[in-house]
Amino acid sequence: MKLAFDLRDFKIPVDRLAPQEVFRTRQKDLLSYRFYAARSENLVILCHGIGGDSRYLCSLASAIALAGFAQVVTPDFRCHGASLSASDNIASNQLEVDLEELIIHMKMKMPVKKMTLAGHSLGGGFTLRIAVSDVGQQFTNFVAIAPYLPESFHALTADLGGWISFNSQDEGIKVNYPEAFKTGEEKLSYSADFIRAAVVPEDLLIRLREGNASLSLITGDRDEVVLGARHLEVFEGLAHPLVLAAGLNHLTIVSKPTTARSLFES
Template sequence: MIKKNLDLRSFKIPLGKLAPQESFRTRQGDLLSYRFYPAWCDDLVVLYHGVGSDSRYMCVLASAIASAGIANVVTPDLRCHGVSLALSDKISPSQLEIDLEELLIHIKMQRAVSRVILAGHSMGGGFVLRVAVSEVRSQFAKFVALAPRLPTSLNAFYEDYGGWISPEADGGFRVNMADIFKSGQEKLHYSPEYSAAVSAPDDVLTRLEKLKPNLSVVIGAEDEVDIPSRYAELFSSINVPVQVVEGLNHLTLVSKPDAYLSRF
């Protein structure tokens, strides 16, 4: 298999599309942050980011969804990212689901919301799969997973994760980000507790096949972290629609979304 490396050099965040960071306090007393992209409708997409960075890099996709009138979009900073970067990431298995519900309460107090779609990229996509088979899945009309992180037992990653992630023996992992790309706002280490809380369960495919949530999966044909053909095989085997987008890699999947916006 040809070795691929995730390269950040060509990935830019267009500041003109970036919504301002907002924050709210949960009933547990923690301050969490998000960005909001408005549209002229009552539907809402909750769109989660991946490892290392926060919601900033999702701005092109979020703007495209909102500008197309598909839905309002909120891009949360997962706990221990954004304004909560300094919080301990030794969290309970259900903490991120609790945070998601807290976010929905906060958003619904500010505006009318009719239908909620849960979406995410990479680690955020893995969290989408986790929620899709959890007890809180009924709150969402649809799920969209973009190159979602899958359990290691499914053998869906390139051997070195495109050089992007270094797994640790205890279940945690490190993010290999070159110094030139660091701004001091990155999260570069994830505890085993956090990894467990944000990841899809090992039997996620079995659960998806049984529960049959309204789920779509999208991955770039040139992905450097995940193996597109393996994703197509795994999800097709349980009758989950999967789209492999030619010409896109792990990051351009969210910076050039026109080919799959209809999935939302």
């Protein structure tokens, strides 16, 4: 299947890429992240999407930090980064547990005044999941960037940009990464267990209406994977601001960070 977007146009600015760091959770698991320092006691935790890891978020993460909005940590989800080879057959609350472990680790390293949880694609969906969870009470703000939502929300393009495909037998996901761009550090398949641990609950909108989460959402109007216009309908009255960014697609929304960065301004 041909991708609707060309990865040759997507570059990771290695001069701004923070080094990978690791920490061990209280459950003895080794997880990794990247940290972008700033003169701020605010902390943004910025989560990546399917296929890649925290590296591809470096343009946005460094832009937020350099602007002085907040310190930024970009975690690698379990089974990505340093734990790429680990099994992704995980409990439904495992990613939430991992997030709490990361928060503990970061607070032991630095003073934190307030926290924002943000994410792109599957990470954006995970951000929405946390916004209506008990863990979400630790965050002041939430920023969802081109968030992935389950099919029942009718917010996915017909072919998902050729980027991912569903396994009808076990409800897992396959990533259609072009051979020419593979480095051996991509995650090319996801179990149904992992996807269930990351995606939003079906009653997300009801819980957002009943709660008081401070939510911002942005999607590019040229996104090949998710439907930005549908996001405007779904999250009307629930996200402020709710932005359909002109001229940006699923990857340039984070690789050309000027518009998305503004959502993090204090």
